[in-house]
Amino acid sequence: MTAREMFKVTVGLTGLVVGLAGCAGGGDDASAAGRPQSGGTLRVVGSSDVEHLDPASVSSVGAYGLARTFARTLFGTRASNDFQETVPVRPDVAERLPTRENGGISKDRRTYTVRLREGVQWNTTPPRPVTAHDFVRGFGRLCNPAAPSMGKGYFISTLKGMEAFCRGYGGVDAKDAGAIAAYQREHEIEGVRAKDDRTLVFRLRRPASDFLNLLTLPYTAAAPKEYDAYVPDGPEFRRHTISNGPYQITEYRPGLSYLLAHNPAWRAGADPVRERHVAKIRITLGQDSPEAVQQQIEQGSADLAWDQPVPTSAIPRLRDDPRFAIRETPNNSPYLVFNTRGPGNGGALGKREVRQALEYAIDRSALIKIVGGPSVARPLHTVIPPGNSGYAAVNHYPTPGESGDPAKCRELLAKAGHAKLRLKFPYRTNSVHKLIAESIAGNLDACGVDTDLVADSGGSFYAGTLGTPARGAAGEWDIAAPGWVPDWYGNNGRSIIQPLFDGRTRGQNTTNYGGYDNPQVNALIDAALTAPGADRAAGYWQQADQKIMEDAAIVPLLDRAQTLFHSSRVHGALYVPTTAAYDYTRLWLS
Known part of the structure; x- marks a missing residue:
């Protein structure tokens, strides 16, 4: 079956039941827990x-x-x-x-x-x-x-x-x-x-x-x-x-x-x-270890995690614990973004052929294990995740068993004239982001691509490193693995495509981290914004998604529940x- 034959569109609210196993999860709610008490x-x-x-x-x-x-x-x-x-x-x-x-x-x-x-x-x-x-x-x-x-x-x-x-x-x-x-x-x-x-x-x-x-x-x-x-x-x-x-x-x-x-x-x-x-x-900050945060909550010295998911190793034993839950959060988290404006490697990442080759590198099955298994995440191949307006189930760069295809990656890199690359790769230090970065770095190594992993902590990853166009243009980073949760759900195609890929509004605090700018995508954004209804808009968002993936602006990795x-x-x-x-x-x- 070809990618075009696999097209299946979900529009608006009809796509909101995403169905990751276990999303009903545990946890209590106000009606089950009795009358709310004040204090503490x-x-x-x-x-x-x-x-x-x-x-x-x-x-x-x-x-x-x-x-x-x-x-x-x-x-x-x-x-x-x-x-x-x-x-x-x-x-x-x-x-x-x-x-x-x-x-x-x-x-x-x-x-x-x-x-x-x-x-x-x-x-x-x-x-x-x-x-x-x-x-x-x-x-x-x-x-x-x-x-x-x-x-x-x-x-x-x-x-x-x-x-x-x-x-x-x-x-x-x-x-x-x-x-x-x-x-x-x-x-x-x-x-x-x-x-x-x-x-x-x-x-x-x-x-x-x-x-x-x-x-x-x-x-x-x-x-x-x-x-x-x-x-x-x-x-x-x-x-x-x-x-x-x-x-x-x-x-x-x-x-x-x-x-x-x-x-x-x-x-x-x-x-x-x-x-x-x-x-x-x-809210107490400065604790990068999900295991340490989880231990404090289980021991009763803390109540909630601020920015740490439940450690992957703890999920199997917590399955039946009413304090544990897996909640639906249809998102693109993480994804791999390319700095298309950077001077590194002779501007290689500005070339679509190079980015397309790297699309084949990633072992998504390994990433799913890192974040908690198939009940927590599933592989993602599109900009727009399931459960969002304009989603279409299509895979432009399939690999056997979602495990990557390093041979094809090497072949296409050589064909593009960049058989050897060295990429600067900043990563977030909290949660499992270091493990994700190390896994991706290993995948790239199998393609003949060297990476320089750099810990980026203290809240500077988004606002400083990725959100400052001058730092990208100066070549301070080549690839990164941010995440994106839509700003709203329902009629929400623009809450994904516009902030991440509209090349006309890029400036300080940008979320178009890689500097992607394609006039065809910009025109599709305008068409979606002026469409007479949500259904018509969803069709334009879907077309924009397809074009962005043809350009390999990012590598979608996971649709991940929380x-x-x-x-x-x-x-x-x-x-x-x-x-x-x-x-x-x-x-x-x-």
Whole structure:
């Protein structure tokens, strides 16, 4: 059977039952664990600090989960251990979902009017209401020159005037907080306007069927006027975060720990997405060993892992433990990305033929064993994983038994004129990433490719090494193995293709790490964004996926579920797939 004959499309919500064995997992839920109790300190232990703490700049699952506790958006999603229940968009600071029927969406689907609910307040002294002007400020901060949002491309392609606003912002001194604030005061985004203190009006360049999904993203959170005093995500900002959620950061020691306590200005009746039960949340960093973290949780000296999955060796004995769970998180994690702009090896990775040869190198069966076996992960051969809009089951570079084909790799490298390569390979030090990197390095060695493995710790992997285009252009890395969890599920084709492969919006904090830029893919992105419905859009996302894989921009490796374990005193642990973690605001301690 050829690849084209294997095409099977899953569109939108119809593809969301992904069916990894064991995904129902263990763990408890609020209904089974009894009435929630208040009090106690939730102890979370893990490895690296977030790369960005500023809500406008967050870009990792850990930062998403942390931001959920103190930075609220217009819309959100609910935590649940039933994956389908986590998909629908729900009101957060907004009073209701806008529709054409209730007048919130115009007939031409280009104007959205959102009314803010009462009772949402900042933890200032004295507390004051969150206003529509705070959300306008939040959207303006997406393109700030100091720590721009990795999701700004979503809004440049969607909101009127956002592209011009961001272009002008790029000329502002990134180290001057006053100049940054002045630019935002003196320039408006045509498509984001505060009609009054409680009414926001969005004007779109064209209809976008996923626009409400975009308004759930953590970097669209409201921003208080106090943030104008600081360079975005700078050291001073990180010491002065302000909360409108159930918790506030009361102590932050960079790279070491966080302490969160109750926000006294928060009211449960004004928050339909979150709850608040534990008195404090302490996050302790600097522990790279999943085994050490797991031991602490089992012994009762910690409650949850921050950024470590359950160690692979522990999974067999925990299968029937109610504290253990495998949760659905359809993703591309990890994948191998090529630095197409680097000068190394005479610019070899900029050549499609070289990248295509390396597609045959990887033994996915070995990677599956490393992360926990077939109940935890399955091989992935496409940019878009199963369970996401536009997925198509196709394998452009098949190998026997998913074990790689080093002979074919060597043959194609020789044919491309690069029989010998030496590649710089930074890797994350937490979880099983070192083992994954070593496995991939061994596969490449079988192809005649040497690798220089470099530990990249302390939260610099994404924000520093991969997210800084100048470092890629300087040849500081050649290949890397990041991961990508979609920003939302449902009608979500753009939440994978656009941030990872649109070559037109690449800049600081980019997630198009390898610098891939193909005008044909860019055109397919535009076609999907202007499609009249989700089904038509899915077809364009599928075509973009196929073209990206023909170009071998990345090597998809695994579609991986999340393994979680909590201490015996944790109850009401409910999952948020986009954070790859339990919702800290929903659980409680016995």
